[in-house]
Amino acid sequence: MPNISQKGLAMPESPIRKLVPYAEAAIKKGRTIYQLNIGQPDIKTPAKALAAVKNNDIEVLSYSHSAGFESYRTKLAAYYQKHDINVQPNELIITTGGSEALLFTMGSICDAGDEVIIPEPFYANYNGFATASGVKVVPVKSKIEDGFALPPISEFEKLITSRTKAIIICNPGNPTGYLYTREEIEQLAEIVKKHDLFIVADEVYREFAYDGAKHYSIMSVPGLKEHAVMIDSVSKRYSMCGARIGCVASRNKDFMATAMKFAQARLSPPTFAQIASEAALDTEQEYFDEVIEEYTSRRNTLVQGLEQIEGVRVANPKGAFYCIAELPVNDAEDFAKWLLDSFDLDNETVMVAPAAGFYSTPNTGLNQVRIAYVLKQKDLLRAIEILKAALKEYKG
Template sequence: MPSISKKGFSMPESPIRKLVPYAEKAKKEGVKVIHLNIGQPDIKTPKIALDAVKNNTISVLSYSRTEGSEAYREKLARYYANHDIEVTAQDILVTTGGSEALSFTMGSIADSDDEIIIPEPFYANYNGFATAMGVTVVPVVSQIDNNFALPPIEAFEKLITPRTKAILICNPGNPTGYLYTREEIKKIAAIAKKHDLFLISDEVYREFTYDGKEHYSILQEPGMDEHAIIVDSVSKRYSMCGARIGCMVSKNKDVMKTALKFAQARLSPPTYAQIASEAALETPLSYFEDVKKEYVSRRNLLIGELEKIEGIKIGHPQGAFYCIAELPIKDTDVFAQWLLEEFRVDGETVMVAPAAGFYASEGLGKNQIRIAYVLDKDRLKRAVFILKEALKSYKDQ
């Protein structure tokens, strides 16, 4: 029998999606499943984006340019300028979601077995992108006890080897909701320059910062033109996860020239989704103001309710719409499956994302879960109540 690749065997399962069969089985049995596991916002997509697709006059749905339409990239450049990030359309490559931007980035800067340092916990699919590209993830641990702040500079420098090509951060963070301060960005940028590394920043949650705090991009930091690569996406910003439009942004011409070759191999990003994404850039600021207020309200309710549960430790998010909760149990993978298979409160249960999949270090995150607060407050409150009752009933395994 033919065998599959070693790479295929080593590809990690998604900690977010691997429990879906259990959730679907529960639903078929009439159980109502409250989803805390996935960052799919319930916020409505801007009408201007949907109308742009509905009302277009395309007669032939043709390929777009490999790098994305010029009109869209020009408008993206103006969007970044409004955030004090000075780039041109030539510094932008439109991709099929932020996922493709990350894959192109890794493929462009790293060879097989080269290393990328990433503060953990991190977005679980970074493991998958790295495996697909033959890149080795080198984790540097951030701690829930200090709210997942940037690890000490010494911790990074101890990990740098001749094979280290880049440092990758997510700002604000998924799964932690941590927002790096300007001072932290300056410190990590200084490491990149000192050791001649790339600094990759996943900034898809840029708009969602709370408590009066502001986002500071790596491309706002002086002297980073040759080092900085931004990964971005419309998915969360405009509640357009299904559009699958992202982009890669860098002033490093060699990086962008190389990434374009990867992009040519997949031909072009989707045309209709670019039309929607271009229109979405006209979304009024009031949209984001309202969305931020809603997420702050949800975050405050979620944290307040979780803090009532004995034995739970919680990270306090300052951005995005996730938080990490540490539970008084041994293995949240087992717990999450038990919730879906066995536990019910009046015909309802909750689906959570076990956090071990957000780490690269073996054994870390086993007693943690990621919660996405993308549901209305009534559903969030109900979900935390069910979680509280589940913890009372659960027999640790």
């Protein structure tokens, strides 16, 4: 029998999706599942985006430029400039989701065996992208008791070696919901300049900042022209996860020329999705104001509800739409499986994402889960009620 590659064997499972078979079995039993495990917003996609796909006269569904439509990149650059991010259309490459943007980035800045430093917990797929690229993730741990704030810069400095190529952050954070302050971003900027590294900022949740806080982009920091790489996506901003349109942006010409070779190798991003994404840029600010108000209310409902459950500790997120909760269990993955396989409250249960998969350090986050507050208020309240009852009954 032919052998599977070592890279393939090392590729981690998604902590978000690997419990799907348990959920499918629960549904077959007739149970209702409140899905707190995945960041799929229930907010409606802007009507303009959907109308642009429905109402067009395309007769041949052809390739686009490998960098994406020029018209889209021009409008996207204008959007960024409104957010104090001065990039030009030729400093943007449209990608098939933020995932492809991250793969292009790792492929452009790292060789096999090189290292990237990432504050953990982090978006679980960073582990997968690194494995696919032959790159080693070097974690620096943030703590729930600090709200998952940026670890001291001295902790980053201890980890830098001759193989270190970049520091990667997600801002606001998935899975923590932490929003880095301007001071923290500037501290990172200083260390990458000092050690001549890239700083890669995954900013797909830029629009989701709460309590009057403002998102500060790595692309807005002076003096980082050669160092800064931004990853972005329409998935969360416009509730368009299925469009699979993202982008990578940098003012570093050598980086962009290299990333373009990866873009050419995959030919082009999808045409209809680019049409929808370009139209979405005309969405009125009122849409975002309403979304932020809704998510702030959901966050408050979730955090307050979790804090009332005995033994649960939760970090209050300042952005995105996730939080990490520490549960009074030894093995959150076993608990998550048990919720789907063996527990129900009036034939209803909840699905959460075990947080260990969001860490690179072994045996870390074993009693934590990531919760996405993407459900309506009444459903969140019911999910909290079910979770409270489950924790009382669970004997694992």
